[in-house]
Amino acid sequence: MTTLTANTTHTVVSNNTTEIHKLVMETLASIEAKVKTTDWVLNVSISIDPEYLKFKIGELSLNQMKKLKNYSFGAMKKGTRASINKFNHFLHKRVFKYVTPAPNYNFSAREIEIQKSRAKYVAARDLAISYYNEYQIKKGTYYKK
Numbered sequence: 001m002t003t004l005t006a007n008t009t010h011t012v013v014s015n016n017t018t019e020i021h022k023l024v025m026e027t028l029a030s031i032e033a034k035v036k037t038t039d040w041v042l043n044v045s046i047s048i049d050p051e052y053l054k055f056k057i058g059e060l061s062l063n064q065m066k067k068l069k070n071y072s073f074g075a076m077k078k079g080t081r082a083s084i085n086k087f088n089h090f091l092h093k094r095v096f097k098y099v100t101p102a103p104n105y106n107f108s109a110r111e112i113e114i115q116k117s118r119a120k121y122v123a124a125r126d127l128a129i130s131y132y133n134e135y136q137i138k139k140g141t142y143y144k145k
Helices: 017-038 050-058 062-077 081-095 109-139
Strands: none
Touching: 017 050, 017 062, 017 081, 050 081, 062 081
16 A cells, blocks of 8 residues: 655645745746736736745744645646635735735636626527427427327
């Protein structure tokens, strides 16, 4: 029987401030690459000073460092809009302790168009199903005589 270790899911990073800083910077770079390919729109522009980030990571408690690592790994591994927004929110609210709204990525214009088209399709499909059911009720057993 084999046992799973932490290395199977992601590389283990100690709670050293330097290593966590390096991980966060890698995460930010991977987020930028993902955003360029998906054309997501950032609601607020952000700029992060690496030295200030390292200083603020040093002020975090051990529990907050673990949470930062988890959000960072989630944003890098999944790469979904939700996981990236959670990472940005934690960085903004818990690490930098800003009171302004956290930056988040919204859908691209093309994704919004696709969602609207899907909503129209679903509405038309539901209407077609209701017309078909109405037809079935009216027809009943008329043709089976």
